[in-house]
Amino acid sequence: MLDIFRKRRMWRRQSELKSSYDVVIIGGGSHGLATAHYLREHGIKDIAILEKRYIGSGAAGRNTTILRSNYKTPEGAKFYDASVKLYEGLSQDLNFNLLFSQCGHLTLAHADRAMFVMANRAEVNRIQGIDSRLIYPDEIKELAPAMQVDNPHATYPILGALYHPPGGIIRHDAVVWGLARSADQGGAEIHQNTEVLGMERSGGRAGGRITKVKTNRGTINAGQVLNCTAGWSTLISDMADVPLPITTHILQACVTEPMKPLLDVVIVSAISRARFLTLLPTVFKGEHVQQPSVLVRRASSVRISADRPFTMYADGDPVATLPVTVRALPRAVRVMVPA
Numbered sequence: 001m002l003d004i005f006r007k008r009r010m011w012r013r014q015s016e017l018k019s020s021y022d023v024v025i026i027g028g029g030s031h032g033l034a035t036a037h038y039l040r041e042h043g044i045k046d047i048a049i050l051e052k053r054y055i056g057s058g059a060a061g062r063n064t065t066i067l068r069s070n071y072k073t074p075e076g077a078k079f080y081d082a083s084v085k086l087y088e089g090l091s092q093d094l095n096f097n098l099l100f101s102q103c104g105h106l107t108l109a110h111a112d113r114a115m116f117v118m119a120n121r122a123e124v125n126r127i128q129g130i131d132s133r134l135i136y137p138d139e140i141k142e143l144a145p146a147m148q149v150d151n152p153h154a155t156y157p158i159l160g161a162l163y164h165p166p167g168g169i170i171r172h173d174a175v176v177w178g179l180a181r182s183a184d185q186g187g188a189e190i191h192q193n194t195e196v197l198g199m200e201r202s203g204g205r206a207g208g209r210i211t212k213v214k215t216n217r218g219t220i221n222a223g224q225v226l227n228c229t230a231g232w233s234t235l236i237s238d239m240a241d242v243p244l245p246i247t248t249h250i251l252q253a254c255v256t257e258p259m260k261p262l263l264d265v266v267i268v269s270a271i272s273r274a275r276f277l278t279l280l281p282t283v284f285k286g287e288h289v290q291q292p293s294v295l296v297r298r299a300s301s302v303r304i305s306a307d308r309p310f311t312m313y314a315d316g317d318p319v320a321t322l323p324v325t326v327r328a329l330p331r332a333v334r335v336m337v338p339a
């Protein structure tokens with residue numbers, strides 16, 4: 001708590017690169033920083049973490065912050081179970097509140113096939129000793145009252161869910177900062193804006209090893225080089241002449257402001273004008289939401305734009321010209337109730 005008002009730096013100001021390090025870690029995300037944190041426990045301190053932008057600028061600072069171990073394969077489930085257990089003690093280890101909340105995790109099933117898959121996953125998880133089970137709409141409603149579990153017209157009806165009580169969320173930036181502070185305290189140097197551009201190898205390709213790392217700030221000697229660059233892994237491995245059979249795909253998440261009120265957003269897929277006109281009368285009875293071309297979503301903020309100037313109406317009155325951002329404001333509506 002006191003750290004919120006701290007004046008001291010969390011890690012040292014960036015120094016010049018030394019000419020040599022025992023360990024060079026490429027990538028200042030959660031894996032790179034955690035590696036330095038755990039190497040510290042093994043007494044390995046002469047470490048440089050090279051990050052081409054700023055720490056946490058990769059997936060570590062852009063993910064959906066979920067921690068769970070209810071994965072599909074036995075190997076995956078076991079691996080993530082050990083990881084969740086590490087996270088359970090990490091705030092204490094780092095002496096930094098990571099805001100880890102094991103509030104439980106639900107994976108919703110919208111079809112019979114999905115129910116079958118979830119049941120199978122629950123079995124695989126339980127054999128590994130992981131708390132995971134299939135639950136039905138009434139229990140989902142108890143756990144998440146805002147969820148519409150009994151809407152017969154829902155486009156994606158909720159048939160059940162895989163419930164994983166130890167799953168939860170953690171403040172991802174705090175993970176990066178806490179690990180960075182620990183790595184720094186252990187002696188590791190964090191070098192931001194330091195991009196790895198190439199590597200040099202001693203000896204021949206077979207049996208040789210990487211001895212030098214070239215960066216935009218000069219070349220350094222390295223005892224060991226660790227590639228912790230996630231989506232960039234293949235590019236870094238190519239520099240070391242180690243082809244990886246991995247293809248990087250972009251994963252995106254939509255992030256809203258953390259606001260409690262929600263907007264019901266009706267999204268209509270592209271339809272012909274004739275179809276639109278035939279659908280129009282259903283709008284007045286609210287029956288349009290049952291049409292397959294209409295999707296209803298909940299959000300706290302919605303951005304509306306058009307490919308030409310367009311006036312937006314609310315309650316029949318013109319209110320603005322597009323583009324417009326509509327936000328649900330807390331306590332903005334005043335309601336009179338009988339005493």
Ligand SMILES: Cc1cc2nc3c(=O)[nH]c(=O)nc-3n(C[C@H](O)[C@H](O)[C@H](O)COP(=O)(O)OP(=O)(O)OC[C@H]3O[C@@H](n4cnc5c(N)ncnc54)[C@H](O)[C@@H]3O)c2cc1C
Binds near residue numbers: 026050060062194229
């Ligand atoms: C949208 C999204 C949602 C996700 N949601 C979740 C979730 O809810 N739960 C979960 O467990 N996981 C989630 N993940 C996955 C998780 O975020 C990643 O597995 C994890 O952050 C990877 O950490 P990392 O340290 O390996 O990589 P990164 O955090 O990506 O770090 C790699 C770093 O390497 C640096 N780098 C790259 N090339 C070079 C170079 N040449 N020189 C120097 N530095 C370089 C990059 O700038 C970057 O900072 C999500 C991922 C995404 C993209």
